[in-house]
Amino acid sequence: MTARRETSDRKASSTHGRVGKDTAAASARALQAAIGGPASSTPAEGNRVVKAAPIAFDPSVRADIAFQRIAWNCLAQLVANYPLVIAEQDTEALHQSRVALRRLRAAIAVHKTMLREDRRTARLNRALSAVAARLGKARDLDVLIARVRQAVRKHQGYNGLLATVEQQRGQAYAAARDMLEKRSFQQLLRRIADWVENGDWRRVRGIGAAADGLPPKVPRVASDFLRKRRKQIGRAPGNVGDLSESERHQLRIQTKKLRYANEFFAALWLQPVRAARQKALANALERLQDSLGELNDLASCAGLAPTTGNGRNGALAQAPAAALEQIMQVSQKSEKTLLKAANKARADVLAVRRFWKKKASLHAINKP
Numbered sequence: 001m002t003a004r005r006e007t008s009d010r011k012a013s014s015t016h017g018r019v020g021k022d023t024a025a026a027s028a029r030a031l032q033a034a035i036g037g038p039a040s041s042t043p044a045e046g047n048r049v050v051k052a053a054p055i056a057f058d059p060s061v062r063a064d065i066a067f068q069r070i071a072w073n074c075l076a077q078l079v080a081n082y083p084l085v086i087a088e089q090d091t092e093a094l095h096q097s098r099v100a101l102r103r104l105r106a107a108i109a110v111h112k113t114m115l116r117e118d119r120r121t122a123r124l125n126r127a128l129s130a131v132a133a134r135l136g137k138a139r140d141l142d143v144l145i146a147r148v149r150q151a152v153r154k155h156q157g158y159n160g161l162l163a164t165v166e167q168q169r170g171q172a173y174a175a176a177r178d179m180l181e182k183r184s185f186q187q188l189l190r191r192i193a194d195w196v197e198n199g200d201w202r203r204v205r206g207i208g209a210a211a212d213g214l215p216p217k218v219p220r221v222a223s224d225f226l227r228k229r230r231k232q233i234g235r236a237p238g239n240v241g242d243l244s245e246s247e248r249h250q251l252r253i254q255t256k257k258l259r260y261a262n263e264f265f266a267a268l269w270l271q272p273v274r275a276a277r278q279k280a281l282a283n284a285l286e287r288l289q290d291s292l293g294e295l296n297d298l299a300s301c302a303g304l305a306p307t308t309g310n311g312r313n314g315a316l317a318q319a320p321a322a323a324l325e326q327i328m329q330v331s332q333k334s335e336k337t338l339l340k341a342a343n344k345a346r347a348d349v350l351a352v353r354r355f356w357k358k359k360a361s362l363h364a365i366n367k368p
Contacts, residue, residue: 050080074104106260118201138172222265223356259285277355288345
């Protein structure tokens with residue numbers, strides 16, 4: 001490659017948001033772009049729960065720019081929702097905050113080849129996982145309370161259990177609120193913003209790079225990830241019910257990552273046949289994730305039922321514990337239905353014809 005072409009490529013890339021020399025100013029701009037100003041634990045007036053917004057791409061975008069767009073999208077979803085967890089203990093806001101964290105971690109997995117040489121990548125990914133785990137305790141109790149409330153409507157004898165679990169939920173949300181209000185969490189947001197905008201990964205060349213030494217274009221990254229992850233879903237035994245607990249957990253993780261990646265890159269496949277296949281895959285993955293998630297919820301709720309009075313999220317009196325075991329025994333009747341739905345959805349995921357292409361030409365991707 002000539003020096004002239006290298007200069008041209010750098011200038012072209014800078015028009016898509018490549019950072020300048022002033023790191024501090026770039027970091028401040030990054031945080032401003034991501035969250036609309038300094039991080040705050042107070043929700044904006046009239047602000048409600050925010051779901052993930054679509055991401056616009058065209059096939060000429062390179063992977064570094066694509067990752068930045070996805071990461072800002074995930075951060076915007078997180079920052080819009082977590083203040084509602086603090087202020088109102090909002091169940092859906094907690095759920096969407098966890099979705100935002102999972103989406104960002106999925107984006108890191110999609111672009112792993114490009115990001116892995118940056119030493120901050122692994123540390124930040126672990127920090128995101130730790131935040132998600134803390135929020136997960138409250139989410140487990142939200143699911144459990146929904147089941148207990150359903151039982152209370154049929155039998156008033158479960159009121160004592162409901163009061164106990166609601167107390168546990170309050171404690172879990174208080175712990176989540178304390179974590180989200182801490183300076184360390186605010187600093188984590190800023191570190192992530194700086195890493196997305198100005199991380200060392202942006203200066204590394206040759207790792208998964210195109211022939212010109214720059215990061216590959218987004219269709220190549222998307223196609224490789226979609227192909228590999230779907231193949232992994234197909235490697236597990238045919239019947240979900242035959243999987244061990246750890247194997248089912250891995251299938252659920254692979255399903256989430258594939259689903260989020262499919263959503264990230266939906267705008268790449270605009271030709272009607274390709275778009276229809278992308279939507280069919282999205283539908284099947286959603287059903288598979290929902291079925292596996294409900295199976296996991298059953299297991300999580302059962303794990304909250306102690307036999308001696310010590311539960312995963314605190315102590316339950318023996319009488320409420322016995323009531324919880326009764327509720328879970330009733331819930332197990334739906335396990336067969338969920339397994340059947342999971343097997344059907346998984347078969348549908350594997351049956352969708354390939355719609356992704358590595359070529360970066362808009363015509364090549366979207367031709368009939």
